[in-house]
Amino acid sequence: MSQTTDLTPPEERIWRAFPRGESVDFRAAENEDPALGDTWGAERTVRASVLRALLLKSPREDGEIPALKIKGARITGILDLKYATIDAAVRLSHCHFDGVPDMYGAQLRQLNLSKSVLPGLTSAALRVEGVLRMTGCRMRGPVRLGGVQITGALFMERTEFTAPDDSEPVLQLNQATIGDDLWAPEMRAHGQVRLTGASVAGRINLQDTEFIVPDGTALDAQNLNVGGHVRARCLRAQGRVELRGSRISGRLDLLHAHLSHPGDTALRASSCVIGELWLRRGDRIEGALNLRRSHIEILTLEPEMLPDQVFLSNLRYTVLAPHEPAERRLPMLERDGEPYDPHGYEQLMAAYRHVGDDDAARLVQLAKQRRRRTTLIWYGRLWGYVQDATVGYGFRPLRAAVWLLSLMAIGSIAYGLDHPRPVKADEAPDFNPVFYTLDLLLPIINFGQESAFAPAGWHQWLSYALIITGWILATTIVAGVTRTVSRQ
Structure with missing residues (x-):
């Protein structure tokens, strides 16, 4: 039985409209729900095999541009366009598909599935010369678009992706090549979205998007290459967001984002090259943040968003904003x-x-x-404590002056109240408790006081303490100054 001679009334309408590129609208109302399409009757049911035959035969009329434009139809069977080359634009919006369309390796001028309900989509290695539009679709099974090549933009705003099980990602765009933007604000994905190795020449818009895989990777975008910005404001991710090895020439905007993967990594953007990364005004990240080995020109990071575990080894950035105190x-x-x-x-x-x-x-x-x-080993730690307490490792030079003045005051008072006896009474200079104390404290300065007087008893123990303290202070000051000068 020929599909071109045994057409139902709705199929005849489509067949007549195709050569002139006219739209066929089966909807009873503009706001009807395509999810109820399995209850639609024969008056708006179209066989997928008829659509395939129409697209492959592509009947034409002189002076007209053919196009398949259908709204509100129930499409039964499997729309098999595998390896087909279709010159006409295909627009199947507000439709209900009973079977999973198979467009593996097909070449299309344009594909528009906006606001349709599908049990999935098999379109790996698909080539679209214009725009692929899935705006407002509800995908009830895996959407396989791995290796797709789109010269224009990909639109998935307000699209919902779900699957009966989590055995594979609900959306596969791995190794995809998109010549313009990837536009997916308010998208909902209850299952993994895979963008590994994808290349987007323009921007990616994921504002208000939701990714839900609580115990796994919600967004796998390793080695993603983006020529413009990634706008992911108010993004909500339950599960890991994986960006390892990605290159984003513009800004990765995660303002007001909520990232949650407790007990594991919430965001891994390691080994990335990113123009700007914005992590601010959002909820505190639940899970680890990994930015190892990445190169980020401008890192905008609010301390309030940081989780308990942060991995930053070999992270390079030029500007850190907003400006916050070091503490x-x-x-x-x-x-x-x-x-x-x-x-x-x-x-x-x-x-x-x-x-x-x-x-x-x-x-x-x-x-x-x-x-x-x-x-450090214990004696290294001990010496570190001494340097820290005395001169702050050279970054607190005033501490040394305070120590010296305090010790000089102690020695001057102690020796001023009770002079040590002179070594040679007839040759000793007049005793000066201040300069005697300085002689003990400063190992490289000699005022002639220390050699002229010989302390005994507690005087002697005090002199030992001042000499040892003086050497420690002198050594730490030299080490600190050397470190400071070398840093300059």
Whole structure:
């Protein structure tokens, strides 16, 4: 029985409209729900095999541009366009599909499935010369678009992706090539979305999008390449957001985002190259944040969003915003679960120096020395405590002056109340408790007092204490000054 001679009335309407590119609308009302399409009668039911035959035969009329434009139809069977080359535009909006369309390896001029309900879509290696539009669709099974090539844009705003099980991603766009934008605000995905190795020449819009895989990877976008911005404001992700190895030339905008994957990694953007990363004004990240080995020109990061675990080893950035006191930035380095890594402190110090905040840079250097101290053997830690208490590892030089003045005051008072006896009474100069104390404290200065007088008893023990303290202070001051000069 020929499909072109045994057409039902709705199929005849479509067949007559196709050569002139006219639209056939079967809807009883504009706001009807295509999810109820399995209850629609024969008056709006179309066989997928008839649509296939129509697209392959592509009847034409002189002076007209053919196109398949259908609204509100129930399409039965499987629309099999595998490896087909279709020159006409295909628009099947507000439709209900009983079977999963198969467009593997097909070449289409344009495909529009807006606001339709489908049990899935098999279209890997599909080539679309114009725009692929799935706006407002409800996909009840896996959508396989791996390796798709779209010269224009891909539209998936307000699209819902679900699947009967979680054995595979609900949306596969791995290795896809999109010549313009990927537009998917308010998209809902109850299952994994895979964008691994995809290339988008324009922008990606994921504003108000929701990804839900509570115990796994919700968005797998490893090695994603984006020529413009990724707008993901108010994004909600239950499960890991995986961006490892991605390159985003513009801005990755995660303002007001909610990222949740407790007990595991919530956001991994390691080994990435990103122009700007915005993490601010959102909820506190539930799960670890991993930015290892990434290169980010401008990192906008609010301390309130940081989780308990942050991995920043070998992260490079030029600007860190907003400008915060060092005391608010240092905890993120202390939350790194890895062993002591000086690079994180050096990077933060460089960011403060970049904006001219030398005081904050010195605080970071001091924190770095204190963190390093925890990795040393016991006598190294002891010497570190001495340097910290006396001169703050060279970043608190006024402490040395305070120590010297305090010890000089103690010695001067003690020796002023009870003079030590002279070594040679007839040759000794007049005793001066201040300069005698300075002779004991400063090992490289000699006022002639120390050699002329010989303390005894508690005088002697005090002199030993002042001499030892003086050497410690002198050594720590030299080490601190040397460290400070070398940093400059």
